[in-house]
Amino acid sequence: MKIESYPKNMLEALWKEDKKWFSNRVGQIPKCLRCGNPLDSQLLINPLSRHADIHVCHQCGTDEAFRDAGKVVLPFQCWYGIEDVRLKDLPESKNPTLTSDCAFPDIFHNKEKETCKIACSRSDYDGYRWWTTWNHCQKEATPRHLTQEIDQFQAALFCMKEFKTLDTMRRFCMLAEPTSSPMEFNLYSETSCLYIWLRMITQFQNYNLYVHYYRK
Numbered sequence: 101m102k103i104e105s106y107p108k109n110m111l112e113a114l115w116k117e118d119k120k121w122f123s124n125r126v127g128q129i130p131k132c133l134r135c136g137n138p139l140d141s142q143l144l145i146n147p148l149s150r151h152a153d154i155h156v157c158h159q160c161g162t163d164e165a166f167r168d169a170g171k172v173v174l175p176f177q178c179w180y181g182i183e184d185v186r187l188k189d190l191p192e193s194k195n196p197t198l199t200s201d202c203a204f205p206d207i208f209h210n211k212e213k214e215t216c217k218i219a220c221s222r223s224d225y226d227g228y229r230w231w232t233t234w235n236h237c238q239k240e241a242t243p244r245h246l247t248q249e250i251d252q253f254q255a256a257l258f259c260m261k262e263f264k265t266l267d268t269m270r271r272f273c274m275l276a277e278p279t280s281s282p283m284e285f286n287l288y289s290e291t292s293c294l295y296i297w298l299r300m301i302t303q304f305q306n307y308n309l310y311v312h313y314y315r316k
């Protein structure tokens with residue numbers, strides 16, 4: 101299993117296409133996927149985005165630096181490329197995605213959600229590595245196909261470069277759903293049988309990541 105970050109994955113797929121122009125120079129020079137201005141014809145003059153493997157225009161590079169300093173990152177949903185008609189033709193990915201929009205609000209905002217919670221993991225980063233403990237939330241044993249799905253998701257999550265360290269997770273939080281606490285952020289995902297809520301806490305020497313698994 102591989103987990104992708106949505107809609108960053110879509111924009112990166114577009115960039116893969118756009119980048120070809122710099123080697124074949126056929127057709128029009130690609131536009132900056134962040135703002136729509138034309139890119140420079142020299143690939144490396146266009147700075148690499150601080151949040152995706154995409155080269156952006158010089159203005160956007162400067163804007164990202166200012167926004168990073170103020171921790172007010174432009175969400176991917178506001179990038180110019182998100183309206184690109186080519187997105188409709190991209191093959192649909194079968195990988196689960198992390199997104200700041202909850203796709204299961206009926207369950208998430210219902211107090212009863214605890215009844216369908218199967219398990220929850222709690223991880224902290226000690227400066228060197230992640231430590232995880234598990235809490236099983238149902239009395240009866242979890243069916244094997246669900247435990248396998250949970251194990252696969254959890255393993256794939258910690259393979260993401262965004263969850264390499266607490267610092268990389270903090271950067272990722274700038275693109276996650278904010279909460280009433282300035283140190284807490286949410287992301288959501290789903291697999292074939294599970295809804296998943298990630299609660300991220302950026303404070304060092306606290307539990308930094310809770311992953312809640314709910315049966316669909």
Ligand SMILES: [Zn+2]
Pocket residue numbers: 132133134135136137156157158159160161
């Ligand atoms: Zn731009």
